[in-house]
Amino acid sequence: MPEFSIGEHDFLLDGRPFRVLSGALHYFRVHPDQWADRIDKARRMGLNTVETYVAWNAHAPGPGAFDLTGGLDLGRFLRLVAEAGMYAIVRPGPYICAEWDNGGLPAWLLRDPAVGVRRAEPRYLAAVRDYLDRVYSVVAPLQVRHGGPVILVQVENEYGAFGSDKTYLEALAEHARAAGITVPLTTVDQAVDGMLAAGGLDGLHRTASFGSRAAERLAALRRHQPTGPLMCAEFWVGWFDHWGAHHHTTPVAEAAAELDALLAAGASVNVYVFHGGTNFGFTSGANDKGVYQPTVTSYDYDAPLDEAGRPTAKYHAFREVIARYHDVPGEPPPPAPPAPAFGVPLGDAVPLLDAPGRWSAGVRHDALPSLDEVAGAPRLALFTTRVDVDGPAVLCFGEVRDHASVFLDGQPVGTLRREHRQRALGLRRAVGELAVLVEDHGRVNYGPRLGEPKGLVGGATLGGVALTGWEVRPVDAPPAPWGDAEPVPAGGPVAGPVLLRARFSPPEPADLHLDTRGWGRGVVWVNGFCLGRYWSRGPQRTLYVPGPVLRAGGDEIAVLELDAMTDPTARFVPGPLLGHTEA
Structure with a gap:
C-alpha cells in the first residue's frame, strides 16, 4: 500500500515528490446527498485532495453521545473522496474555529468552570481523548497505507493565537499516534513569528495560514522550519460575514495571482475554503473582540464554489492557474441554470405568547436560569414570571447573551442586545405576566470567550428585588404539525x-x-x-x-x-x- 511521508523538500508519496493541492470542504455544512457532487467539482478544478474539519459539538450534542450517521457520517465522506481518486486531510481539532458555534467545542463540556480550555488540564484532556478515539476509529483505517485517502492529520488549530502549552500539544500528538494515526501530523498557525513559535511543536510539520503576500509568509514559515515542504494550509480566498455588516468578497484576479505565487514557490496549498456551504440550524458562531458580532447563516465565503455548489469566476481562474503547474482533468462543470422562481x-399564524404550550411544556425554575441550565440548552426560549410593582421600576439582568425581547401581558416593552451592552429597561408599571424571549445568536468561536454561558446570565431584578418563580419553554423547534x-x-x-x-x-x-x-x-x-x-x-x-x-x-x-x-x-x-x- 502507498506510504505518505515528509522529505527534505517535498511531501513524498511512495518516495516520489507530491504537491498537495487541496480544498476545504466541511461535510457538516453540506447536505450529505450533495457530497459527491462537491468532491467531483474539486477534482475538476485541478485539486488532488479534500480537507475537512471535524466539529466535535455536532457529533456529540451531549455527554456520552457520538453521532456518525447521515450528515455526520465522516467515514462515508472520506470514502467518497477516495472514490473520486482524491486524497484527504482531516483536522479534528478538538478546537476548529471555522466560524462554527463555540469553535467546535461542546458547550456541555465547559459548563464546569474548573474544566480547562485548550490546555493540559486533566478533565479537559480526558474528554478530548475520548472524542479523538471516536474520530480516529474512523480515520485510522482510512489512512493511505491501508488503501484509504487520508494523508495528513492536523493537531489542534492555530494554537499560537490562543496559547503556548507544549504539554497540551504533546498530549494530543501522542494520543494520535497511540490511536493508530501513522500519517504525518501537522500544525497550522498564522504566518507570524510569535504564533508559529507558540503553536508549533518539534516533530510535527508546521504549516501556515494566510491569504496574501505569499513570499513573505512562506519566508516566515521557513524561519521556523528549515527543511520539509512549504504549505499554506489555509489559503484564505474570501471571508465570512457578520449580521449588520457587509458581504465580503475578494477580487478574483488578486486571489488567482496569490495562488500563482504560492505554486510558483513550489508550495503545497489548501484553499480555504473551496466550498463553504451553510451554517444550517443554529450552528453559526460569533466573534467578540470588544463587540459581539454573530456570523450569518451563509458560509459562502466568496469561495470558488458558491453556497449552492455552483462554480464562480474564482473557480475558473483558479483552474487556469493550477493548469500551469499540473494536469487538470476533464472539463469544468457547466453553468448551473437559475433556480425556480x-x-x-x-x-x-400561531402567536407564541398566546399559545406557548404548542411549543413545549414549561419547566419551573425558582432562580432565573441561563440557557445552558435549561434542559437541552435551547437556542431560543421563553421565560415567564408574574410581577407586581405598581409604579415605575427598572428591569435589570446581569448580562444578556445575546438578544432579549421583553413583553408585559403580551405587549412589547423593549429589546436588549448584547452588542449594545444593554441589560436594563425602564417600566412605567410592572403588574402582570412578564415574558422574555431569549435568543442565542451563536457562541464565540475565537479567543478567550470560548465556552461562556448563554442566555440571561447573572439573574434578574425588578426595582432592585430579585425576580423568582420562572417558567421556561424552549422554542427552537417548530410545534406539532x-x-x-x-x-x-x-x-x-x-x-x-x-x-x-x-x-x-x-x-x-x-x-x-x-x-x-x-x-x-x-x-x-x-x-x-x-x-x-x-x-x-x-x-x-x-x-x-x-x-x-x-x-x-x-x-x-x-x-x-x-x-x-x-x-x-x-x-x-x-x-x-x-x-x-x-x-
Whole structure:
C-alpha cells in the first residue's frame, strides 16, 4: 500500500515528490446527498485532495453521545473522496474555529468552570481523548497505507493565537499516534513569528495560514522550519460575514495571482475554503473582540464554489492557474441554470405568547436560569414570571447573551442586545405576566470567550428585588404539525413572535433560494429541516434550500418570525442574494 511521508523538500508519496493541492470542504455544512457532487467539482478544478474539519459539538450534542450517521457520517465522506481518486486531510481539532458555534467545542463540556480550555488540564484532556478515539476509529483505517485517502492529520488549530502549552500539544500528538494515526501530523498557525513559535511543536510539520503576500509568509514559515515542504494550509480566498455588516468578497484576479505565487514557490496549498456551504440550524458562531458580532447563516465565503455548489469566476481562474503547474482533468462543470422562481402566501399564524404550550411544556425554575441550565440548552426560549410593582421600576439582568425581547401581558416593552451592552429597561408599571424571549445568536468561536454561558446570565431584578418563580419553554423547534388543512393566508403584516406556514410544490426538482425580503428576524424550517436564521439587518437576504430536503408530492415551510413581518409571503428567487459589499 502507498506510504505518505515528509522529505527534505517535498511531501513524498511512495518516495516520489507530491504537491498537495487541496480544498476545504466541511461535510457538516453540506447536505450529505450533495457530497459527491462537491468532491467531483474539486477534482475538476485541478485539486488532488479534500480537507475537512471535524466539529466535535455536532457529533456529540451531549455527554456520552457520538453521532456518525447521515450528515455526520465522516467515514462515508472520506470514502467518497477516495472514490473520486482524491486524497484527504482531516483536522479534528478538538478546537476548529471555522466560524462554527463555540469553535467546535461542546458547550456541555465547559459548563464546569474548573474544566480547562485548550490546555493540559486533566478533565479537559480526558474528554478530548475520548472524542479523538471516536474520530480516529474512523480515520485510522482510512489512512493511505491501508488503501484509504487520508494523508495528513492536523493537531489542534492555530494554537499560537490562543496559547503556548507544549504539554497540551504533546498530549494530543501522542494520543494520535497511540490511536493508530501513522500519517504525518501537522500544525497550522498564522504566518507570524510569535504564533508559529507558540503553536508549533518539534516533530510535527508546521504549516501556515494566510491569504496574501505569499513570499513573505512562506519566508516566515521557513524561519521556523528549515527543511520539509512549504504549505499554506489555509489559503484564505474570501471571508465570512457578520449580521449588520457587509458581504465580503475578494477580487478574483488578486486571489488567482496569490495562488500563482504560492505554486510558483513550489508550495503545497489548501484553499480555504473551496466550498463553504451553510451554517444550517443554529450552528453559526460569533466573534467578540470588544463587540459581539454573530456570523450569518451563509458560509459562502466568496469561495470558488458558491453556497449552492455552483462554480464562480474564482473557480475558473483558479483552474487556469493550477493548469500551469499540473494536469487538470476533464472539463469544468457547466453553468448551473437559475433556480425556480415562485411564491406562496404564509398563513395559519400561531402567536407564541398566546399559545406557548404548542411549543413545549414549561419547566419551573425558582432562580432565573441561563440557557445552558435549561434542559437541552435551547437556542431560543421563553421565560415567564408574574410581577407586581405598581409604579415605575427598572428591569435589570446581569448580562444578556445575546438578544432579549421583553413583553408585559403580551405587549412589547423593549429589546436588549448584547452588542449594545444593554441589560436594563425602564417600566412605567410592572403588574402582570412578564415574558422574555431569549435568543442565542451563536457562541464565540475565537479567543478567550470560548465556552461562556448563554442566555440571561447573572439573574434578574425588578426595582432592585430579585425576580423568582420562572417558567421556561424552549422554542427552537417548530410545534406539532397543524394538520392536513390548507393554510389560510395571513393577508397582511404580522407581528411576532409568531409561527406561520405554507405548503408549496416547486415547478421542478432543484435547489431553492428563499428570499426573506419583508421579514424581520427569525428561523425557517422546510420539511422539518432547519435552514437557519434570517435577519433584516443583513447583509444576507436569501436562505439556501438544498434540493435533497424537498420531497415529491409537496413541501411545507414553517417560519418563526420573532419581530415583525410586513410581507408574509415565501418567495423563491433564481439565485442567492448575500448583500452589499464594500465596493
